[in-house]
Structures are given as C-alpha cells and as structure tokens.
Amino acid sequence: MNIGPIGLVLLIVIALLMPAPNSQATYDLVIRNGRVIDPESRTDAVRNLGISNGVIKAISSNNLSGRNVIDARGLVVSPGFIDLHQHGQDEENYRFKAMDGVTTALELEVGTGFVDLWYAQREGKSLINYGVSAGHIAARMAAMHEPLAFLPTGDAARRAATEAEINDMKQRLEDGLKRGAIAVGFGIQYTPNASRWEILEMFRVAARYGASCHVHMRHAGVKEPGSSIQALEEVISAAAITGAPLHVVHIQSTGGPATPKLLQMIAEAKARGIDVTTECYPYIAGMTDIKSAIFDEGWKEVFDIDYKDLQWAATGERLTKESFDQYRKTGGMVAVFSMTEEVVTAALKSPLTMIASDGILENGKGHPRTAGTYSRVLGNYVRQQGALNLIDALTKMTLMPAQRLERRVPSMKNKGRIRIGADADLTIFDPQQIIDKSTFQEPAKYSEGIKFVLVNGVSVVKDGQLQSVLPGRPIRAPQN
Numbered sequence: 001m002n003i004g005p006i007g008l009v010l011l012i013v014i015a016l017l018m019p020a021p022n023s024q025a026t027y028d029l030v031i032r033n034g035r036v037i038d039p040e041s042r043t044d045a046v047r048n049l050g051i052s053n054g055v056i057k058a059i060s061s062n063n064l065s066g067r068n069v070i071d072a073r074g075l076v077v078s079p080g081f082i083d084l085h086q087h088g089q090d091e092e093n094y095r096f097k098a099m100d101g102v103t104t105a106l107e108l109e110v111g112t113g114f115v116d117l118w119y120a121q122r123e124g125k126s127l128i129n130y131g132v133s134a135g136h137i138a139a140r141m142a143a144m145h146e147p148l149a150f151l152p153t154g155d156a157a158r159r160a161a162t163e164a165e166i167n168d169m170k171q172r173l174e175d176g177l178k179r180g181a182i183a184v185g186f187g188i189q190y191t192p193n194a195s196r197w198e199i200l201e202m203f204r205v206a207a208r209y210g211a212s213c214h215v216h217m218r219h220a221g222v223k224e225p226g227s228s229i230q231a232l233e234e235v236i237s238a239a240a241i242t243g244a245p246l247h248v249v250h251i252q253s254t255g256g257p258a259t260p261k262l263l264q265m266i267a268e269a270k271a272r273g274i275d276v277t278t279e280c281y282p283y284i285a286g287m288t289d290i291k292s293a294i295f296d297e298g299w300k301e302v303f304d305i306d307y308k309d310l311q312w313a314a315t316g317e318r319l320t321k322e323s324f325d326q327y328r329k330t331g332g333m334v335a336v337f338s339m340t341e342e343v344v345t346a347a348l349k350s351p352l353t354m355i356a357s358d359g360i361l362e363n364g365k366g367h368p369r370t371a372g373t374y375s376r377v378l379g380n381y382v383r384q385q386g387a388l389n390l391i392d393a394l395t396k397m398t399l400m401p402a403q404r405l406e407r408r409v410p411s412m413k414n415k416g417r418i419r420i421g422a423d424a425d426l427t428i429f430d431p432q433q434i435i436d437k438s439t440f441q442e443p444a445k446y447s448e449g450i451k452f453v454l455v456n457g458v459s460v461v462k463d464g465q466l467q468s469v470l471p472g473r474p475i476r477a478p479q480n
C-alpha cells in the first residue's frame with residue numbers, strides 16, 4: 001500500500017501525539033514521591049516506582065498510575081535489606097526480620113547438611129526470602145556420627161578427623177552444592193580440632209563450585225599464639241591456595257581490639273587480587289552456646305573478660321563461677337560482652353564491611369541483634385552519631401551482600417538494587433524515626449520507623465503493621 005507523502009506526515013503526527021507507552025500503563029503498585037536511594041547507580045532523588053508481577057517496571061519523576069498506591073512522601077525507599085547471617089529461619093524470626101527491613105535472610109555460617117529438606121520445609125510458607133549454605137559443621141557431625149544439633153559438643157567439636165572422615169565431609173559438601181546450596185559455611189572455633197589441611201580440603205570443594213566460604217574463624221581476640229590475626233592468616237591463605245572466595249563473618253566480635261588490624265589485612269589481601277569480604281553487627285556483645293568449644297579452658301584470657309561479662313539469655317542474669325559451671329552442664333545461649341563501642345564503630349565505618357545480624361530468637365529469647373541490627377545502624381549510628389552516611393550504610397545492607405553471592409547465585413543480580421527489571425524487594429522507612437527497640441533484657445521487640453516492606457512486590461509490612469502473606473521465595477544456586 002502506498003500512503004503517499006500526506007499520509008506519511010499524518011502518521012508521524014499521530015505517532016507524536018500518542019503518549020509514551022509507560023505513562024499510560026497501570027501498574028500493580030505505584031510507590032509515589034519517595035526518596036529513592038539506589039546504591040548501585042548512587043541515585044538519591046525523589047522518584048515514583050511502578051511495580052508489576054513482583055518486578056520494578058518503571059522509575060520516573062513523572063506521575064505513574066497504579067491499582068494500588070503507597071504514598072512515600074518523606075520516606076526513604078531502599079532496596080530490601082539482605083542478611084547474609086541469620087540463623088533463625090522460621091516464622092517467628094522472619095517476622096522480626098521483616099519489621100527490621102530485611103527481605104532476604106540467609107543462613108550461611110552454620111548452614112545445613114540437608115539442602116533439599118531445608119528448602120522444602122520453607123517453600124510457600126515464608127514471609128521473606130530465604131536460603132542456606134552447605135555447612136562444614138553439619139558435614140563434620142554427620143561424618144563423625146554425632147547426633148544432629150545446631151553446634152557440635154561431642155566428637156565433632158573435640159577430635160581430629162581421619163582421612164576417611166575428611167573425604168566423607170568433602171562428599172557431603174559437594175552433594176549440598178550440587179543441590180543448590182548458596183555457599184559453604186564454617187565455624188572453625190566450634191570445631192577446633194579440624195586441622196588446617198581439613199579446612200583447605202573444604203575450601204577446595206567450594207572453589208570448584210565458585211561458592212564463597214563464610215567463616216567464623218578459628219581464634220578470637222589478640223592473645224598469641226591463637227590470635228584472630230593468626231586465624232585470618234589461615235583463611236586468607238586458604239583462599240589464595242584454593243581460589244575459593246572468602247567471607248569472614250562478624251569480624252568485630254572475632255577480632256575485638258584487633259579488628260582494625262584484621263580490616264587492614266583484608267584490604268591488603270584484596271589489593272593483591274584475593275576475593276575476600278567481611279561483615280559486622282552493631283552490638284558490643286556476641287552470643288553463643290555455653291556448651292560450645294569457645295568456652296573451653298582459657299576463654300577468659302582469649303576474650304579478656306570474666307564471668308560477670310557473660311549474661312544468661314533465658315533470664316538476663318550475669319554469671320558467676322558457680323552459675324557458669326552449672327549452665328555449662330545443661331547448655332543454652334549466653335551473651336558475651338567482649339567488645340567496645342570503638343571497635344564496633346570502626347567496623348561499621350570501614351568500607352569493607354557488610355551489615356549482617358547473626359540473629360536467632362527462640363520463643364522470644366536471644367540476642368537483640370535478631371530484631372534490631374538494621375534499624376540500629378540506621379537510627380543510632382547514621383542519624384544519631386553520624387558515624388556513617390545513609391547511602392553508605394544502605395550499600396552495606398543491600399548491594400554488597402547481593403554482589404557477594406551473584407557469581408554463584410545469578411538471581412542475586414536482581415536484588416540489592418532499585419533498577420528496572422530488579423525484584424521488587426523494597427524497604428520504605430522514615431529516616432527521622434527509624435530505631436531499634438530490642439535490648440538484651442527484651443530482645444523480641446520490633447524496630448520502629450519501618451513503614452512498608454515489599455517482598456517480590458507483595459507488602460509484608462504495611463503502614464508499620466505485619467501482613468498475613470507468604471511471598472518469600474528460595475534463594476538457591478543452579479542445581480547440577
């Protein structure tokens with residue numbers, strides 16, 4: 001058909017008069033007039049977001065129309081927070097994470113020995129996204145026929161492995177990685193008789209699958225021999241020898257006063273091309289099981305603390321020699337006040353650290369970090385103390401953890417960012433209000449100032465209230 005020159009001009013005029021397709025589209029949800037902060041593009045500007053099918057479809061300063069609208073005027077719209085270190089992986093814990101702005105909670109330090117079962121137990125039943133590593137601790141307990149528990153207290157904690165047992169552990173980690181485990185987890189301080197060769201063998205398996213090794217290191221504190229500096233040398237060496245990416249967990253609680261030195265070592269190793277990252281949490285006390293090998297003879301010297309610096313989680317009481325000996329027989333969680341504000345602030349300010357909680361609550365008992373880590377960084381350390389700025393803090397909670405995992409888990413390229421095509425995992429909060437409320441006395445208190453949280457486009461927190469929805473999805477590496 002020949003439309004002639006007049007027809008052509010008419011067609012062009014009609015085309016120019018037609019609105020751009022996006023301005024007429026109606027999205028499932030529009031977030032209007034929020035202060036959008038995206039760490040990847042370093043955007044910090046008022047924008048409207050259009051979301052459909054759980055994905056960010058439009059980012060615009062123009063008006064967008066949506067079947068549902070969130071008015072975010074005066075609020076920050078951030079990528080949802082990604083916690084690389086969350087032990088509590090059940091309905092109770094996910095509620096507290098969501099109310100602290102976390103949209104993805106991953107158990108990468110201790111991990112599991114049963115990857116398929118772990119994911120199956122959470123499929124379709126989770127408020128937020130979830131995922132797990134293949135755990136060296138779990139592999140060691142299984143290889144040594146120790147009854148399953150969160151942390152070992154028997155053979156797996158106390159004796160060296162045979163060659164056959166090391167081979168068994170390698171096979172278990174490999175099986176877990178084939179089933180899509182995100183990473184490989186280690187708690188070497190909980191398995192102090194794991195030889196350096198045993199750890200190297202596990203790193204070799206991780207390296208073959210491009211899996212990062214998330215390590216609670218062999219030693220804590222500054223006392224030589226057996227300092228955190230020596231422990232960091234071990235795992236940086238393992239990364240250099242094997243090629244496995246290394247992620248050092250809770251550097252401030254392991255390092256204590258040596259933390260700035262550990263951070264310097266990590267910066268230097270990175271400058272030499274070794275793939276090493278780290279994380280911290282914003283509290284001056286850690287928490288662990290009193291029966292674990294951490295409290296074997298010499299713990300007071302290692303941490304430079306005494307019985308009074310231990311707080312029994314179940315009751316809040318400070319310990320004495322008598323109560324310590326008593327509880328050591330029964331087991332249970334104990335808070336360890338071994339850090340200073342200077343150490344915590346130095347760790348938070350370092351551009352090397354991500355924020356990760358190390359959280360677990362059981363029937364409302366536990367460490368306040370489970371419920372308060374992210375709001376505490378944003379309220380106490382960003383707003384009140386000015387220790388770091390908002391976009392840098394958000395980078396540590398979103399983009400950096402996504403990037404840590406995306407080589408092995410490509411779906412993480414669509415998390416930790418606000419860009420078109422990214423998953424609509426978003427945390428919308430009031431930067432003037434956000435604050436943690438959980439304490440060592442009352443750890444199960446929701447943070448304040450988190451107004452809306454979206455997981456895969458679904459509101460799990462709305463006007464500051466939890467919703468009865470289950471949009472969480474598995475975060476899992478490709479299976480082979």
Ligand SMILES: [Zn+2]
Pocket residue numbers: 109187216249250358
């Ligand atoms: Zn740990």
